[in-house]
Structure formats: C-alpha cells, structure tokens
Amino acid sequence: MAEPKTKYDRQLRIWGDQGQAALEKASICLLNCGPTGSETLKNLVLGGIGSITVVDGSKVELGDLGNNFMVDESSVGQSKAKCVCAFLQELNDAVKAKFIEEYPEALIETNPSFFSQFTLIVATQLVEDSMIKLDRICREANVMLIFARSYGLTGLVRISMKEHTTVESKPDHFLDDLRLNNPWPELRRFAETIDLDVSDPVAHKHIPYVVILVKMAQEWAKSHGGTLPSTREEKKEFKDLLKARTVAADEDNYKEAIEASYKVFAPPGISSDLQQIINDSSAEVDTNSSDFWIMVAALKEFIKNEGGGAAPLEGSIPDMTSSTEQYVNLQNIYLAKAEADFLAIEQRVCRYRPVEDEFNSPILSELQKYITDEDYSVAVGFYILFRAVDRFAANYNSFPGQFDGAMDEDISRLKTTAVSLLSDLGCNGSTITEDLINEMCRFGASELHAVAAFVGGIASQEVIKVLYLHNTGLVKSFRGSTFDFWCSKLQNLVLEP
Amino acid sequence: MTNSAVQQSRSRDLDKLLLRPGNLVEPAFEPGPGLREDLKELVKVLVVGAGGLGCELLKDLALSGFRELEVIDMDRIEIMPVDLALSALRVLAAICLVFIITALLEDVGKPKAEVAAKHVMERVSGVNIVPHFGRIEDKELDFYSNFNIIALGLDSIEARSYINAVACSFLEYDSNDNPLEETIKPMVDGGTEGFKGHARVIMPGVTPCFECTIWLFPPQVKFPLCTLAETPRNAAHCIEYAHLIKWDEVHSGKAFDPDDPEHMKWVYDEAVKRAELFGIPGVTYSLTQGVVKNIIPAIASTNAIISAACALETLKIVSGCSKTLSNYLTYNGAEGLHTKVTEFVKDKDCLVCGPGVLVELETSVTLEKFIGLLEEHPKLQLSKASISHRGKNLYMQAPPVLEEMTRSNLGLPLFDLMGKISKDVVHATGTIITSDKKISCLRKLRVVFKGVDGVADMDTAGGA
C-alpha cells in the first residue's frame, strides 16, 4: 500500500508551508473556555496560530479544576477567560493572546459587530438559540464558524460557513486513478516525447510504467479499430506484448507495467456507484437541497462538460521506477490536470446550510432514513436529544439531570420534550429509546475532560483544515458531525440535512 | 437542596458519570462515592511513553479521576540547534509535547517522563505521578504486574509488542482453556500518523492482543539503493541518499549516530544539496529526522483525539461506567472526517495471548537440553532463552552475575526444578529472527511431563 503514504506525504508538505502561513495569519475567537474550548485552543496554540481572543463571563469554580487543564488552584474565584488565556499564552509566547470577561450570549445579543474582526469563531457549549443567532451574524460578516460541544459522553462538531466549495472526499482506491484507459491530451503528448525503443539500457529501464502503458494502449488501439483489450485472450496478448518489450531481466518498470495493465483494461468513465448517485432525482437541486446534493449536481455538470465523461482527477501518482526527471514531469502533468478539474468544480459553488434552516426545516427524508438505520440511529438519537435538552433548558431553566434529586421527573420531561420536538420536525411516529433518554439525563450537562479533549481535538483539526483551505482555494469536504462515546461502537454521523 | 454541595466538588462533572446508575453500562458497574474513591486511591495506571501521546494521556487521566499514575520513557527532551534557529516553536509544536514549550529553557536535557510528570502534578493538585527514566525491557515483570491497567502511547511496533507480551504473560487459563478473569491485565493502545490514528482496547485472553493482529502494521518500506543513488523522486529518497550512501563515502569507518545533532545536520545539508540538484521540493530538518529515525510525523490535534479516546476507555474499563470499545477504533481526519469501530477477533493459537505453546518432555530432560529444544521448536525458534517459573529465575543469560548464580541449574532436570509437578507454565525470554532483524521476545510455554499423573487430560487439551 504505497499510495496512501504518498498522498499523506503530500499533505504534510502542504501543512509545512502554506498551511503554517495560514495558521500564523489567523485570528481566532473562542466562546466559552470550559475544557472543550480550552482543549481546542491548546492544540491551535501549540500549532502556532496567529492570535486568540478568549470570551467567557464566568469565574473559576472548584468543579472547573476537575475537568479543565487550563486552570489551577490559584484560579478559583477569578475570571475563567483570564486564567485560561494566561495558561494558553504560557504554551507559546509567539501567539497573541487576549481575553474578554463577558458572556458570549450577551455579546451575541448586544454587540454583533464584535465578531466581524476575526477569521474564525470557535463557539463551544452554546445552546440552540445562541447558535442560530451567531450563525446569522457570522454569515452576514463572512466569518467562519465552528461549533463544538461536549455533553456527558457525547459531543458535537459542526462547521458553518456562508459559502464554501466542497468536493466529496475520495476513498483511497481513487488514488489509483491514472486514466491509462483514457489519457487526456497533455498526458498523451508527454508520452509521445518518450521513445520506448531507446537504445540506452539505463534509460530503457527507467521509463515510468505510466508512459509504457499509455503508449502500448495507443498502439493496440491503432491496430484494433480504436478499442482496448477486453477479452481474456486480448488481455493476455497485451501482457505478452509488454513482456516482449523487456530487454533485460532487471527491468522493474516493465514488471510494474504488467502488474498495472488491468488499469488499461478498465472501461473508462465513472463507477456504477457514482453513476447511480448522479442519476438520483435529488441531484436536480433547488434552494432547499442539502450540500451533498448540490455537490453531486456540480459533479454531474462537470462529468457532462469539462470531464468528458470522467470524474475530476485526484492528481497524485504512486511511486514507480523512473528517472527523476520523467517522474517529476509526470507528477506535474497529473497535478495540473487535478487543479484544472478542481477549478471547474469550484465554479459550481456549494454552501453550508444555515444552522437556522437545519434546525427549523430539516430535510425529512434524510433524517428519517438515519433514524431507522441501525448504524446511525444512536448518533441521530443523540443529535435529536442535543436539541431536546436545549428546549428543555429553555422551558425549565436547567438541563435535565443537571442537579441530583429530580432525575425521574427530568427523564419523563425530557421524553415529552423529545417527542414534541420530533413531531415539530415532522418525524411523527419516530421515537428515541428510553436508554438514550436516561443516558442523556444521567449526563446532566457534565463536561468530562476526556470527552472535551476528543471534541476539542476534532474541532482544532477542522479549524486547521478550514483555515488552510480558505487561504489556498483547495477543497475537501467537511460535514457537521455528532459523536457518541457511551456506546461501544463509537460512531460519527453526518448531519447536515 | 444538595446542589451547592455538588457544585463545590472538584469532581462535579465526573460524579454524574460515576455516582449515577445507567442503563448502558457494563454489568460490573457499581455507581457511588465508593467507586470514585477507589479510582483515586486503589487504581494504579501505567502510561508507557511520554511523547506526544503519553503527555496527553497523563493529562487526560489526571483529569479523569485517577490519582496514582506512573510513566515510563527512555528519552530526554532534546532540542536541535538547527530547529531553534529556524523556528523553535514550530518544531516544538511538531514534537507536540503538551508542556514542552513551557519547559523550553529549564527542562532541556531532562528525561521526558520526569518533565511530563512534574508539569501535570503542578497543574492538577492531588495527582501523584511517578516517572521512570529507562528502557521498558529493563523493568522486572513485577513492576508491570503492579498496575491495574497499562496505557500505551508509543510509536514503535517493537515496544508495543514487548509490553503486550509482558501483559499477556500474567494471563492464566483454567483447565478448560478459559482465561482466569483476575489474571487479565487490560491494555489501552493509541497510535497516530498525521491526520490518522487508532485507539484500541486489549483484554488479553478475551479480545485480540497486539500479536493476534500484527498484520495491521505492515512492514516498513525500504528504498532500493539504486533508486537512492540514481533516480531520487521525493524528499525521503534524497535524505536516505545522504544518510545511507553519502555518509559512508565521506566518513569512511565512522558510524552514523542518529542522536548526534551534528550528524543529523550533516545529513540534512547533504539532502538539501541533493534535492536542489534534482529539483525535488520538501526536504526539511524535521523530515530528515523523521526519515532517518523512522519517526512517524505527528500532529498535535490527532494526538489529542487519540489520547482522549484512550483515557476514556481506561476510565470505562476500570469503572464500568459505560460500554467498553470493542475493540478497535480508527480515526481518519485526512479528508472529511471518518471514524470506524472494528471488532477484531482473537487468534486462538496466538503464541502470546493464547494458553501457551505446548512442550511435552520426558522427566529426565535437563534445563540445558530444554533451552536447546526451544531453539529447534518449529513454532518458537527461540535462541539464547532465559527461563523463569512462577516468578523464579531458573536460568538467566544475562547479566553475568545472574548467569553465574543460575548456571548450576543447567545440568538439573527441569522436572525437578519445577517442583516435580506434572504440568505448568514457564516463561522463556530469548531472541527470534524476523525479516533479518533480531528481536527479543517473551514466550509462554505449557510444559507437560510425560508419564506423570494428570497427564492424560493435558493431552486432550494440548491436541485442541
């Protein structure tokens, strides 16, 4: 499995220069500096983020010492924002660190323009009402926003941005996409510059197999009415032709060519899975479509037009026997094609749905599909319960199970709240299991350090990816996700209905 | 109202999980203040490794209700002069020790374990962390048997394999080959590589051990020398050229020392020249270190995620407060974000966590003959074995003092040395050769003596 490694090296290389520059330029605002927020910033500060502003109106209590690494004994009674900010600063003095002792909810209500000075807001432990308001503010000001929340053994990370191009992530096997069965003009032209019958044995054994296969396939097509090998006999014949070209026993490039010859035999175009998705009626998008389908629609347009029947090229190539010069040239040809394809897709803009729309008019068919899907039902259950506890808190001024002594009552109240929420969403008849409701009450809005470190770790990683992408225009897909830990099968769920 | 009392507690948040009953918990879960106090006072956790993962683990465990922690690591904090000139902070961030930047001036040169322990204890009052500076192989088995659970924050396959064998050596089976619960030493293991990582739970005898699923770790790719010499295609090729070829050309006879910063700097400079010559981008000092020392590049956020998952599993295993991960979590943040839990199955014939390799002997076989047999045994091929039985050293190859003390046993029958019982488990530590590499390993052997009472039932067990 050499390919994933190659690709990973590429990522690191990216991370090394442009990514670091994007990080050093960024100005991040953290709302609420409990463990979830503190751990998110800790990773970013260690990574060398430009500046941070910590917003929190609370004072450090004894309980905070049990879950937050960015406060200590001497912090009790002091401003939490101040203490966390000071400890974060200690980690890396190159980071500009500021704090504001104020409740984020108050800022959202009274001073919305405050947020427009930042590159990105990390909003932790906010309830639904504040999330919706903040999302509106950030979209207006074109500021990126990431929500992170830990709640008992569950958590949630959601990215929200006004406008962002997304391209579906590709599974690893897409990396093998070399287009040997359908080379584009630049690749063909490059192959033409190389002579397979070169007399120098050293040059002969360093012709990359990509070039060998492109040329041999072309030769074959010329003598077979434009078709490529398809029957068993033809495939065998093609491999024999390759073998016949070998002039010495140690020619690894020809061995690689024979091994990879199936890539020539594969029918060009897109996979049947992708074909099926594209043919789905949801790919006809309108303003209510989810990001996923907007992306599919963009992909469909691409395949029809620029792609000439093929999906966008990923662009990385596996390591192979080759001279340095030819390998680097090949790399550049593939990369140039991939970048052109990305640009073409980018023009068909996708966007993250506003949080308000997600909450108030969810895409029912997807939600219902997930609720009934055994693999996702737990994660969706928690997603619904996250919203139910916020509704509960709005009605009863505390979270279910936040205080000891009223557990039974809270459990039945949360159940009622969840049922009415589901019905408001249009999911009549769907239920959340008693076990999950019990569990959510048991959690009692607790913020456990390990869960916060997990959620904060993910949030910080997404911040880095978003910042980097924002600055370079390269695109990868993100989705809002909920996580649950309580269960032995930790799941992550796509919820961007 | 009891609210105020709860609010005033340091374990305000953890109490919700440990004091309240739940439906989705392990059967053994007994919520209450007693459980919380047991975690604090009775449970001892060993963290192996004090690098990026280990430091995070210590912090996470210290804030997850554990008070008695120990950490072992053989490295010192080292700062490379070139990196400092370049950008100290960036490189430190890449090493991503949580505390290292604070520690910069005063702690350079000190053992990582010591520094990590000090910083966590300073921040989290009441936690007691004992650091151990040294090789994991140099600790006695007794040292490891002291802990209730072992958390691994390592980046090497060999070290994982060693600790795994140690933990599995405590495992005993009953006569029906079922593991005895009180002998199970749980392990939690984490690993990261860039944006990817894994967290797993190992309950020896119940879930697959590290060795059962060793195929999860593919062998390292080595570059052919001719590629390095003639057709480099990426930064790693240039670095390995400087390291493996150029070094020997220039410094005839002088061995390359990866821990000598001047050597590393030389390789880096040569690799840069080489890369410029071939127009290859991407040679950096940290990559040079990474390639030469085989360091897997790490990112702070992935370490944080994986350590957190491991700490949480540690808490779940010890307290039963929620269902334990079964048994292997993969995290991939490289493109989008994916997590997956796979339930791997145990290899019942595993040489490490299984009931042990059956060795049938005549009662007359001497210890010396027995050690020779282990080398010939097709399943073992264990050379230069040291043998112990029930914690007692029967023969030790090293150190010389112990060798001399135990040498006289060599001529005695093993049957006599084991107290003339028909069957029992002995442990053998020796070396095996895999892919041209000598590695030390620990093997569990079920020795059965022929023609002694009680052998009949062992025969059937051995045949299974």
Ligand SMILES: [Zn+2]
């Ligand atoms: Zn095993």
